[in-house]
Amino acid sequence: MDEQYILKTLSNAIDVLELFDEEAALTPKEIENRIKMNRTNLYRILYTLRHRGLLDLDPQTGEYKIGLKVFHLASLSLKRLDVKTISHPFLQILGNLLNESIHLVVKNNQFAIFVDKIEANEDVNMGSYIGWSAPLYCTASGKLLISYESDEWIKSYFKNLDLKKYTDNTLVQYEQFMNNITNIREKGYSSDEEEMVEGLTCFAVPIIGHSGKIVAAVSVSGATTKMNKKKELVLEELKKTATEISKTITRTPQGVL
Structure with a gap:
């Protein structure tokens, strides 16, 4: 990017706003110490950001906080996002980390719909693809x-x-299946241990939206021999990813997702 077109004052104002990524509230002195800016210019920026609603000033503590206008602008961006759009970058990171196939799945009536997939060099071909409708029970x-x-x-x-x-390994007896469901509820994750494809093991965890409702599942699939060896790592990273996606979704205005 050609820096001759960058407005220095605007860039400095954005630097000020980005300080609040790390701290919820800051005094002018704390901002000055971190930003290393001319005091007069800094106070003009703070006044302008406050005037435009991007920062709020607490008269009792003298601390600045992010203003409601910032949340409003963020919500406008989030309104254009869906669960796939939000999840995709997180899934890419997870796929690169584990070098296994990653899926984002939603329920539609009696089917599991695969709405996103991060490809890996699959030792065992699951046959999955974006748009695939698979049985829920296996x-x-x-x-x-x-x-x-x-x-x-x-x-x-x-x-x-x-x-x-x-x-x-496919569960076709109701009692067996319900025991498995009870186990899933207790553990907080699900596994498919060669229940649909021989030699393939999958783990899945929930993505939780508003009011604690599940909006999708994210899963990791790979050869059983490899998945058994790194089960703890897979589940740890899978849960971390789902948590980050869930946090992002719950910051989205309710009704969007």
């Missing part, structure tokens, strides 16, 4: 999404389903 993400439904819903779903046993 995928890690699907079972996780089911676990947030009531027992009555699950019983009705299972009763009316034409169950297919994809592998020897």
